Amino acid sequence: MDTVTALNKFRQQVEMFVPLNETEWQVLMPLLELIALKKKQNFIEPGMIANHIGLVVKGSVRYFYVKDGEEITNYFSFENEFVSSYKSFLTRQPCSNYIQTLEDTLIVVLNYSNLQLLYANPLIGHKMERFGRLVAEFYLLCYEDRMSSFVTQTPEERYNQLLETGGEVLQRIPQHYIANFLGITPVSLSRIRRRIMKISA
Amino acid sequence: MDTVTALNKFRQQVEMFVPLNETEWQVLMPLLELIALKKKQNFIEPGMIANHIGLVVKGSVRYFYVKDGEEITNYFSFENEFVSSYKSFLTRQPCSNYIQTLEDTLIVVLNYSNLQLLYANPLIGHKMERFGRLVAEFYLLCYEDRMSSFVTQTPEERYNQLLETGGEVLQRIPQHYIANFLGITPVSLSRIRRRIMKISA
DNA sequence: TGTTTTTCTTATCTTTTGTTAACGTTTTGG
DNA sequence: CCAAAACGTTAACAAAAGATAAGAAAAACA
Structure with a gap:
């Protein structure tokens, strides 16, 4: 550019x-x-x-x-x-x-x-x-x-909301950075993702 | 006034x-x-x-x-x-x-x-x-x-920091409001307080 | 291409937090 | 002043999260 x-x-x-x-x-x-x-x-x-x-x-x-x-x-x-x-x-x-x-x-x-x-x-x-x-x-x-999201939402709710609003940008960012951003560990985010998978499957 | x-x-x-x-x-x-x-x-x-x-x-x-x-x-x-x-x-x-x-x-x-x-x-x-x-x-x-405090600190750390910086104002606010403010439940704040008491005692 | 590094998942165990309920204390409001 | 409501602590159990380690998959890069 x-x-x-x-x-x-x-x-x-x-x-x-x-x-x-x-x-x-x-x-x-x-x-x-x-x-x-x-x-x-x-x-x-x-x-x-x-x-x-x-x-x-x-x-x-x-x-x-x-x-x-x-x-x-x-x-x-x-x-x-x-x-x-x-x-x-x-x-x-x-x-x-x-x-x-x-x-x-x-x-x-x-x-x-x-x-x-x-x-x-x-x-x-x-x-x-x-x-x-x-x-x-x-x-x-x-x-x-x-x-507010840290006070009123659980980590799982925050992640779901990020999925809705974050868009394609999320695909470009390593997941452990996103975990930090949500205030949780990468391991915990991985578990949350599995929980969500099971529900929506 | x-x-x-x-x-x-x-x-x-x-x-x-x-x-x-x-x-x-x-x-x-x-x-x-x-x-x-x-x-x-x-x-x-x-x-x-x-x-x-x-x-x-x-x-x-x-x-x-x-x-x-x-x-x-x-x-x-x-x-x-x-x-x-x-x-x-x-x-x-x-x-x-x-x-x-x-x-x-x-x-x-x-x-x-x-x-x-x-x-x-x-x-x-x-x-x-x-x-x-x-x-x-x-x-x-x-x-x-x-x-940042939600990302980089534990609830206990956040409470300790609030004690340092919050001053006398904290005495005037019911504890369960403070618990919410810290992003945890009133019960959990009560436990954190007990943990701190034991350490400093 | 092949090797190294990074990333993600999974498992196990520990710690913390959430939930609910009970109880005593304090505060509030009539 | 008394009854009702609000508040803080504790206990017991469930659920979730942190820590650590191991292994597979993907990405980086030389």
Whole structure:
């Protein structure tokens, strides 16, 4: 994928939240960079301060912690989704997790200080603040749903719901990552799958 | 607590995110309302569209779903915290949970259409958008932490962490609500507490 | 292609949690 | 102040999940 296509996908995704006129795009565009990562490369590592917020224009990433030497997968970002260690990015504190590509991945990024400049820019600041608000609100709702699912659903219910909503993406992700995502062990997910098989068979 | 004091607490809390000059406050203030609720009254119920975002200036509330006739407590808001069914408020879809006071409670609220007017107001829109963004980002980080805790921690670890961070607020909340909040049953929390007692004794 | 690594399943055993019910205590509300 | 409701603990049993290990299948890659 060439740079122009990548930048256009970024623009298109921003416009899902706020429309941009040509002038505004000309202010924003020069501040973007394109990062290409091979499979299993890290976008961020523990100890680093997340300097970029990005949009995955091709490929996918997973977020994971290392606890007692074990990787625990926490989240994913796929094509046309934003990617960052928001906590580190927003608080300017060192990150505590990895973000690693699951396949060869292209990410359009905007760095922290440039974003602050945009927020403060009278030409485009109001609209960028709105954009930032709407993105944060969007993810707030995603997180709220997932948070609730841990309280109101059993692991089996969470897995069934993921099957319904997750779509084809699930086929591309190793199952033990999904197990982590659901808050259970890979062995336990395997048992849940067998239970479901027996019922539907 | 009188209205003036309540409104001032609201202003003070907004200024934790963005400073307001007197002119701006004079724009914002007339749009606020004060809601007083007695203990166990509902701030919102399933089926309603959340029309207000509020700040708890006195008292506390809990969020809960009803599943199979059972109340499942999901979240709390205490003094100086914002309160709303964000999903319903932001998406304009009917709410699926209750928000109910735990004690006599005062809430300063701003309704949806007034907030949209503020966002669109050239005088104060940029700053209000920023305020909205920062609040959303703040809760995003809270939710992210809680979400992670379900993936990376055991119920016992979550309870221990809650003891460390929760402070005196925990004393005021019935334990079975806390159990729900941790994603376990009241019986199980009781056992966890006994296990901890034995270890520390 | 063939070898190594990763992934998934299965089995066994242990630990934890859920479920239900009983009991004593505390709180609530008339 | 008293009766009713709510709350927390405990017990017993069932169900589910964690830990560990082994083996088969699939994927990676050289």
